[in-house]
Structure formats: structure tokens, C-alpha cells
Amino acid sequence: MDPIYGGLAPDEALEIEKLARLLYEVRSARDExxxxxxxxxxxxxxxxxxxxxxxxxxxxxxxxSARILAGLTGQIRAELATRLEEAQSR
Structure with missing residues (x-):
């Protein structure tokens, strides 16, 4: 696990890592x-x-397709921000 997730519970870290990966993949698809x-x-x-x-x-x-992927990127970013905020407040 990447050290950036060191202060998080293992299950939280895995979920956040999955969201970060999904965000990267959706942005890459939009770029393509x-x-x-x-x-x-x-x-x-x-x-x-x-x-x-x-x-x-x-x-x-x-x-x-580009518009849909842009909207999805925004949704994933918002979810990722919420998850990070929740994890850091614990």
C-alpha cells in the first residue's frame, strides 16, 4: 500500500485507492x-x-462520450473528496 494511505484504516485505504484509480481511468478515457x-x-x-x-x-x-466521462469524473472527484474528509476526521 502506498505510504499516502498510512494514516487510514486498511479498508478505507483500499476504497480510496479504488476511487483514485477509477478517477484516473475515466480521465484517461476522456482524454483518448x-x-x-x-x-x-x-x-x-x-x-x-x-x-x-x-x-x-x-x-x-x-x-x-467526452461529456459523459467529464460528468463521471466530477462525480468520482466529489465522492473521493467526501471519503477523504470522512477518513481524516476520524
């Missing part, structure tokens, strides 16, 4: 989708689709 589109973020991807620089199909589906 955006790279396929050649866009820095989902707003740029949508602008390129609207301008016709990116084909509508599968561009729009990739754009939606």
Missing part, C-alpha cells in the same frame, strides 16, 4: 476520446462539429 477528435476539451469538439471541421458521425457520439 478528445484526442480522436483532435480537441482540447468538449466545448472545442462541439465547436468543430458545428463548423464542419469534424464529421458529424461519429464526431457527435464521441463528443457525447
Amino acid at each position: 476520446v478528445l484526442a480522436r477528435l483532435g480537441a482540447a476539451d468538449d466545448a472545442q469538439a462541439l465547436a468543430c462539429i458545428v463548423a464542419g471541421d469534424i464529421p458529424e458521425h461519429p464526431g457527435y457520439e464521441d463528443y457525447l
